[in-house]
């Protein structure tokens with residue numbers, strides 16, 4: 583119960599913070615989901631689902647596997663997903679996807695996980711690469727460490743607060759992690775007026 587309250591509180595804070603970020607023009611998460619997700623076809627793996635914010639943007643034909651290491655978050659996600667026919671829910675850590683077959687997914691979607699909450703993001707990215715088909719695509723929405731010294735300083739100063747309130751790191755170099763895990767980045771977009779919020783589309787090398 584305490585975990586559920588903690589996770590729900592984190593999720594609540596996450597929604598408030600991203601609502602604020604949208605308001606001040608940093609990132610419009612819903613518009614990004616709407617632009618990127620409906621075109622995904624075949625088998626899709628959604629890692630670190632939260633309360634299934636991506637759900638309403640997947641096409642009806644997609645077969646979506648939803649994965650989270652918090653049972654309570656999966657329960658919340660199950661409540662959100664009303665049409666469960668094309669959905670599978672898996673309780674697992676993103677760093678170990680050994681229950682999933684190699685090269686079995688057409689797309690992997692990861693929204694604010696590798697950049698903030700997974701302990702070893704390169705290990706998790708290597709697992710995503712293993713389960714992704716050769717011609718498949720991984721979509722990562724992430725925040726990264728800014729190159730602007732003032733924003734970077736702000737990120738380092740705010741990190742302890744961010745870890746405490748939403749359990750999130752702010753200073754990771756997710757682009758390097760993606761490359762170090764053996765992906766090739768085919769598209770990179772920056773959203774908003776800073777260089778912090780990014781969309782990476784990557785494929786296996």
Ligand SMILES: C[S@@+](CC[C@H](N)C(=O)[O-])C[C@H]1O[C@@H](n2cnc3c(N)ncnc32)[C@H](O)[C@@H]1O
Pocket residue numbers: 596629630631632633634635636649650651652655674675676677692693694695699700701
């Ligand atoms: C910021 S929320 C996710 C937001 C969600 N992807 C979205 O689209 O809004 C972080 C989620 O990742 C999950 N998570 C964190 N580390 C994980 C890991 N190592 N393996 C699987 N899930 C993880 C958390 O339980 C939580 O549900």
